[in-house]
Amino acid sequence: MSKQFKGQITLALTGASGAAYGVALLSRLVQFGYQVHFLMSEAAKVVVATELQQTWPQQPHELAKYLSEQTQAVPEQIKVYSGLDWFSPVASGSGAPKTMVICPCSGGTLASICHGLSDNLVERAADVILKERGRLILVPRETPFSTLHLQNMLSLSQMGVTIMPAAPGFYHHPQSIDDLIDFMVARILDHLNIDNEVSQRWGHE
Structure with a gap:
């Protein structure tokens, strides 16, 4: 790393609603001087096009430039890496960042x-973070949560994963x-130990 x-932080967008959260987080991570390894699921591309009304380049190098x-x-x-780029750094514990955020995180993911x-x-990439005992933050955006969702979140929480539903105050x-x-975004940055004043805090004028 330069x-x-x-x-370094790995940031992934998946197919849940709330693509704007992930895009805003990317912008803030760049602003605060972090290198971002960026991933998208195929479903996330549909969500971006639908919710943000943006057409992003399909090729990783073109998307990175954009x-x-x-x-x-x-x-x-x-x-930026494609969904099946098994030779990317994030695919191996010897090369991956020790921190990853999936925002938004679908129930399937x-x-x-x-x-x-x-x-x-x-x-x-998430599996690598778990096995390397790194920091994994998941931002599910679903309502209501099914019993399966809740059971999976409990299991992941017991593994040390931070579950942060997209529930703004x-x-x-x-x-x-x-x-x-x-x-x-500010709450996610807090859990990444990145000092920020992105949003007003409780008790602060």
């Missing part, structure tokens, strides 16, 4: 991680959707 970055332009990232700050299926790179009197998104 010394110009404060650290996201870098959108976030004003420096060269090599955003690394959550179940696959819980049971170690590793059918695609997102699931494999309202005590900061949000004035826009962006305020609600920033609330969740």
Whole structure:
């Protein structure tokens, strides 16, 4: 890793609603000087197109360029891998970052991680974090949660995974959707131990 970055974090978007959370988190990680290994499931591409009304490039190097332009990232700050790139650093404990966030995290992805299926790179990267005893944060966006969802989340929590449902607060009197998104992004950054003032905190003016 280049010394110009404060650290490395793997960020994955999957097929749950809430793509805007992941995109905002990517922008903040870049802003705070982290190198991001970026992954998307096939379903996430559909969600991005539907919710954000954006058409992202399909090829990893083109997507990396696009996201870098959108976030004003420096060269090599955003690394993008295809869903089956088993030779990428995130696929192996010897090369992967020790921290990963899946935001948003679908119920299917959550179940696959819980049971170690590793059918695609997102699931494999999460499996690597678990086996290496790293930090894994999952941001499920589903309602209501089924018993299976809850059982899988409990099992993952018992493995040391942080479960952070996309449930923004309202005590900061949000004035826009962006305020609600920033609330969740700020909480995720807190759990990544990244100092930030992205959203107003309880008890602070």
